[in-house]
Amino acid sequence: MEKQVVESSRAAFLSGRSRALGFRVQQLKALRKMMTERRSDICEALKQDLNKSGFDAQLFELLGLEGEISLAVDRLAEWAKPRPVEKTLLTISDQVFIQPQPLGVVLIIGAWNYPWAVTLQPLIGAIAAGNAAVVKPSELSEHSSRLLKELLPQYLDEEMYPVVTGGVPETQELLRQRFDHIFYTGGSSVGRLVMEAAARHLTPVTLELGGKSPCYIHKDCDLTIACRRITWGKFTNCGQTCIAPDYILCEPSIQATVVEEIRRTLQEFYGDDPMTSPDYGRIISQRHFSRVVALLEGCTVALGGSSDQSQRYIAPTVLTEVAADSKVMQEEIFGPLLPIVTVSGVEEAIRFINEREKPLALYVFSSSNKVTQRMLAETSSGGVTVNDVMMHYTQSSLPFGGVGLSGMGQYHGRHTFDQLSHLRGCMLRPLALEGLNRARYPPQDPARLRRA
Numbered sequence: 001m002e003k004q005v006v007e008s009s010r011a012a013f014l015s016g017r018s019r020a021l022g023f024r025v026q027q028l029k030a031l032r033k034m035m036t037e038r039r040s041d042i043c044e045a046l047k048q049d050l051n052k053s054g055f056d057a058q059l060f061e062l063l064g065l066e067g068e069i070s071l072a073v074d075r076l077a078e079w080a081k082p083r084p085v086e087k088t089l090l091t092i093s094d095q096v097f098i099q100p101q102p103l104g105v106v107l108i109i110g111a112w113n114y115p116w117a118v119t120l121q122p123l124i125g126a127i128a129a130g131n132a133a134v135v136k137p138s139e140l141s142e143h144s145s146r147l148l149k150e151l152l153p154q155y156l157d158e159e160m161y162p163v164v165t166g167g168v169p170e171t172q173e174l175l176r177q178r179f180d181h182i183f184y185t186g187g188s189s190v191g192r193l194v195m196e197a198a199a200r201h202l203t204p205v206t207l208e209l210g211g212k213s214p215c216y217i218h219k220d221c222d223l224t225i226a227c228r229r230i231t232w233g234k235f236t237n238c239g240q241t242c243i244a245p246d247y248i249l250c251e252p253s254i255q256a257t258v259v260e261e262i263r264r265t266l267q268e269f270y271g272d273d274p275m276t277s278p279d280y281g282r283i284i285s286q287r288h289f290s291r292v293v294a295l296l297e298g299c300t301v302a303l304g305g306s307s308d309q310s311q312r313y314i315a316p317t318v319l320t321e322v323a324a325d326s327k328v329m330q331e332e333i334f335g336p337l338l339p340i341v342t343v344s345g346v347e348e349a350i351r352f353i354n355e356r357e358k359p360l361a362l363y364v365f366s367s368s369n370k371v372t373q374r375m376l377a378e379t380s381s382g383g384v385t386v387n388d389v390m391m392h393y394t395q396s397s398l399p400f401g402g403v404g405l406s407g408m409g410q411y412h413g414r415h416t417f418d419q420l421s422h423l424r425g426c427m428l429r430p431l432a433l434e435g436l437n438r439a440r441y442p443p444q445d446p447a448r449l450r451r452a
């Protein structure tokens with residue numbers, strides 16, 4: 001079944017119709033039409049999967065996708081045209097350029113936390129770059145996954161961009177097939193399996209993974225503003241955001257104020273009882289619920305800490321006095337728990353970050369340029385936002401992706417187009433001026449090289 005889907009997608013690619021820019025623009029516009037016409041169905045599916053509010057569905061999933069489509073539609077002609085490069089004296093009369101070419105059939109494997117954003121954003125790039133694509137949404141966000149399977153063929157070329165739903169067996173069967181690129185979003189253990197499967201066919205991969213994204217708050221900054229921004233980024237989607245601040249690093253002298261500011265902000269955002277707030281999400285599955293609750297074991301709870309398994313609800317929770325070797329500091333939390341680890345200042349914060357795996361994102365709050373410049377110069381992460389969280393993700397001109405264990409490859413805007421294109425080096429020479437080439441032909445005469 002999966003094999004036939006891939007074969008038929010390849011046949012669609014080989015028909016050549018996706019090479020025409022007009023076709024790509026028409027497909028991108030059809031995708032935008034799908035999102036506009038079926039907005040309320042999409043929001044409803046997200047409500048059922050994650051208790052995501054309509055506002056968050058719009059802000060975190062649909063707006064970004066619409067922006068990416070408009071950008072691709074507007075800029076496609078410029079992105080796809082040959083890119084002239086520098087020449088040397090020997091190639092001065094040649095045409096030397098980079099020709100972006102479609103790769104072929106791309107496999108897109110999506111995650112469940114932002115099921116529309118992380119599945120369709122790579123698809124936008126795949127369409128723009130002229131590829132065919134097999135789309136595999138996550139089985140955990142089952143309402144979104146089912147709806148995507150129903151909608152996509154109604155709007156797009158269904159042979160070229162088929163949707164395969166299902167879980168591990170279906171994904172594994174897909175991974176046995178040969179693709180020209182695999183674009184995977186999800187956890188790093190499955191990321192390894194994806195890369196192993198890709199290696200069998202020497203297929204290049206983009207791995208959008210996760211990790212523990214640190215958030216350093218320097219004592220000189222406006223803590224009210226810093227904590228409001230951090231609270232928003234951490235607790236939106238119930239903490240299930242790949243670039244959510246995973247933990248806070250700060251000096252002991254500001255820890256109590258940080259907790260107090262987060263408490264006030266939580267009250268402002270979600271009222272007295274976040275369980276009854278229409279703006280507070282739920283954990284995706286029972287397995288993830290148990291995993292996150294287990295991380296609380298042995299922790300000092302400063303705020304929240306309650307949970308209700310029947311609703312997969314976990315209260316926004318802040319943990320203090322967290323030891324660097326505690327369980328909650330060993331893996332990506334991916335839930336609404338925010339540990340605070342105290343450090344003596346920027347020097348120790350940098351050491352703490354560098355002793356761990358390279359994170360997907362890094363956040364620094366400080367009014368001192370010296371502090372932020374040190375953080376930028378002396379640490380590494382997929383991306384970084386200073387004095388806010390997650391906002392670098394929204395800037396299409398910035399490449400988005402991980403480094404080290406947080407992933408490989410980049411996307412968003414033109415970066416997705418380039419990631420899913422072959423950048424072919426082309427040199428077109430005239431048959432004239434043969435005299436200039438004599439020096440390289442046998443019989444060898446070193447004197448000619450010296451004169452050249």
Ligand code: NAD
Pocket residue numbers: 109110111112113114118136137138139140166167168171172185186187188190193207208209210211241242243332334360402407
């Ligand atoms: P998930 O469980 O939905 O898995 C992701 C995909 O892998 C799904 O399509 C699933 O069907 C497939 N899959 C699962 N097990 C498999 C197996 N054994 N073999 C083959 N395929 C398999 O998602 P998840 O891993 O729980 O996602 C959460 C992770 O994703 C977090 O670590 C988060 O940080 C990361 N994430 C990263 C980004 C990013 O842009 N970098 C975005 C969202 C999520």
